[in-house]
Amino acid sequence: MHESTYGFQRLKTRSSLVRTRGEGTKDIGEERIATFGRRLLAMKRDPSASGKRILHLKNPMVRITPPQAGWIPVVLDSPHSGTRFPDDFNAIASTEALRAGVDAFVDQLFPGPAHGAIMIAAEFPRAYIDPNRPLDDLDPAIIASTWPAPLTPSNKSGVGAGLIWTQCMDGTPIYSRPLPGAVIKARIEQYWRPYRTTLTGALDDAHARAGAVWHINCHSMPSIWPAGVAGEGLPVEADFLLGDRDGTTCAPEMTALVKEVLTGYGYRVAVNDRFKGVDIVRNEGRPTERRHSLQIEVVRSRYMDEPRWQPADGFDAVQAALGEVVRALGEYAGRTA
Ligand SMILES: [Zn+2]
Numbered sequence: 328m329h330e331s332t333y334g335f336q337r338l339k340t341r342s343s344l345v346r347t348r349g350e351g352t353k354d355i356g357e358e359r360i361a362t363f364g365r366r367l368l369a370m371k372r373d374p375s376a377s378g379k380r381i382l383h384l385k386n387p388m389v390r391i392t393p394p395q396a397g398w399i400p401v402v403l404d405s406p407h408s409g410t411r412f413p414d415d416f417n418a419i420a421s422t423e424a425l426r427a428g429v430d431a432f433v434d435q436l437f438p439g440p441a442h443g444a445i446m447i448a449a450e451f452p453r454a455y456i457d458p459n460r461p462l463d464d465l466d467p468a469i470i471a472s473t474w475p476a477p478l479t480p481s482n483k484s485g486v487g488a489g490l491i492w493t494q495c496m497d498g499t500p501i502y503s504r505p506l507p508g509a510v511i512k513a514r515i516e517q518y519w520r521p522y523r524t525t526l527t528g529a530l531d532d533a534h535a536r537a538g539a540v541w542h543i544n545c546h547s548m549p550s551i552w553p554a555g556v557a558g559e560g561l562p563v564e565a566d567f568l569l570g571d572r573d574g575t576t577c578a579p580e581m582t583a584l585v586k587e588v589l590t591g592y593g594y595r596v597a598v599n600d601r602f603k604g605v606d607i608v609r610n611e612g613r614p615t616e617r618r619h620s621l622q623i624e625v626v627r628s629r630y631m632d633e634p635r636w637q638p639a640d641g642f643d644a645v646q647a648a649l650g651e652v653v654r655a656l657g658e659y660a661g662r663t664a
Pocket residue numbers: 407430545546547
């Protein structure tokens with residue numbers, strides 16, 4: 328159903344992956360990820376440790392790319408670029424419709440590791456479960472059974488794009504029937520929570536080493552404003568949208584520095600314009616504790632051919648500008664940490 332020609336990969340179910348590794352599902356959880364975080368820390372301090380060996384230990388649905396150059400206290404995460412569709416997705420929507428929700432190639436577009444930053448990226452698609460939504464942002468209509476916690480679905484759930492997506496960006500339904508509560512719970516424990524815990528672990532690690540951490544939450548967005556957003560259907564005038572939730576998730580110097588670098592490359596940069604940052608930056612950004620989180624949205628037409636779903640001419644230029652963002656943040660960190 329999900330042909331590789333579209334860039335998607337078939338994926339064994341979680342349980343078969345776990346069996347291959349000779350482990351029980353109970354081993355894949357917060358504790359295991361925390362253990363991995365400690366090993367990652369050890370790796371960074373021991374240059375003889377091979378990245379390959381460390382990567383083998385990770386949760387297969389959360390990819391960690393360690394720094395390939397001198398380490399800096401900058402962490403990047405890409406929660407929406409995953410394209411490995413789990414076999415138990417059971418989506419009835421077409422691959423073309425589903426892929427429109429993917430922040431395509433973003434994990435490659437932001438060249439963090441080449442400049443000394445860690446990159447955390449989801450391998451699974453956000454439509455399966457969205458790591459950038461809070462657990463209570465769930466449409467009750469998608470749950471076939473009772474749900475043990477109160478729900479507060481946002482306007483994103485209202486357009487099918489909450490924690491569990493119910494419709495594609497073109498409005499086509501993703502499922503033929505509601506999902507059992509146990510299915511949703513399994514997605515939370517096996518995908519959502521490992522992603523979030525891994526990211527928090529990387530931020531804790533950088534903060535412990537440098538006394539501060541600068542985090543970029545990496546995204547891309549359609550070049551027309553999507554459903555449920557003011558200006559729906561109109562073109563996005565900027566090239567990049569920065570979101571710090573109105574100055575609450577990072578120091579203003581971080582937002583200003585990123586804006587200055589991108590503007591220097593000739594791009595148009597908007598700040599806190601509609602896409603202000605969602606659950607990850609809201610949870611991780613605590614500037615008073617010297618934990619700075621900034622969301623960056625790249626408008627897709629600037630780096631990819633959206634209908635054909637492939638990188639376009641602008642890709643290298645955007646990648647170079649974002650590389651300079653990471654480098655400049657590392658330099659800034661060196662001056663202020
Ligand atoms: Zn995104």
